[in-house]
Amino acid sequence: MGAFAAILRKDLRLEIRSGQSTLALFALSLLIMVVLVFALDPQPSDRAHDAAGALWVALVFAGMLGATRSILAENENGCMRALTLGPIDAAALYGAKLTGGFIFMAIAELAAVILIVLFFNLEIGAALIRLAPPLILGTLGFAALATLLAAISGRTRAGDLLLPVLAVPLFVPALIAGVKASEAALLGLPLAAEGQWLGILIGFDVLFVTLGALLFEHVIRED
């Protein structure tokens, strides 16, 4: 627990002092929304559908940068090796990086939610609160996946190309469930319609957080 807190604190302090990722992620969210608005030209009739789709496009693309931020930073100057040399449990290290990634992604998504309300003319109300569970669960799942994969892609040639190739297909089930749950929330459908998708998201999260914690050791070990 001590190691977990120490690494997380270090990553967050690094971010607060430099402020680079937060700003970049905000800008990225904004640009994705701008692109999608022009690409989709949202009509009032399909507003909920388009907004839910746009939100999850932003989640995946901003996540690709946000969730991997804290782990890729360790590749510079052999920091990862230093971390693995210390008496730190690989699962604790994974947990800290996952939490860091989750926080960075959450910042980008907050920007994305504000922007879809503005750009897609959504009502501010209960529908937006119902967006929170799928977004939180989807972000956790993506961060869990991306943290594990970034440790791999960061140590291969052209790794920044490899990450999306590996992450996007694996994320498909959570993406389907997340978009559908968000759409149900924005349309104000009964809670049961959202619930079954949340079930899939929870299953996805449990699976990938467990797998990440178990397999992270094999990914960061050097021989």
Place this chain on the structure above:
Amino acid sequence: MNSAIRNGLGWSTLALMLTSLFMVFEWVPTEAEQGIVQRIFYFHVPLAWVAFAAFGIVAIAGVFYLWLKDQIWDDLGYAAAESGMVFCTLVLITGSIWAKPIWGIWWTWDSRLTTTFILWLLYGGYLMLRAMADDTPEVARFGAVIGIVAALDVPVVILSVRLWRTIHPAVIVTRAGEHGLEDPRMVVTLLVSLTAFTALFAWILMLRFSQLRVRSRLNGMRREAALIEAAARDY
């Protein structure tokens, strides 16, 4: 010894393949509703079975590699992924060829098609990783991790895609294979074809596997030679 088994398997595959070709094109009766095009079913289904089985082998080999750290498991997993990719590609191609005359479209986001497509993408990611990196134990571990994660992702994919498509029913709900095989000869043909394609896969897997074994041994020798050379230079 090994090559004797391999050759035996190769010749049996050839015999099985010729038998199944004869059965598919000459012996089995034509399906009443779809006509001649339904015969692609006897290739499509065995290909799909092999593609999924190959993926299972990648994952199991991955578990054993992380556990026992023996290069032999990585070679098996890599060989299975490469051969599986070929079969998975063929499933998608034969599926499209079948879909066009029957459904009138090349592709639909039906649950089975979507799942197979995702499987194909996952294979692609695995192979891209292997192509982008050298043959080091580190990359072998990465491959094992990806293989395991991907295999465990597949059930979640199936679950979500099925739910996705029940809520939004596809335009076409009937599927050729689900009409049931009315004639017993159809069942026999399918079984022979399944055996033939499984044998083909086993044979290709064995060929590629032994090739990778040789390569690994060669890499090991190279490393050893480099060490000896370095030691000699220091001396």
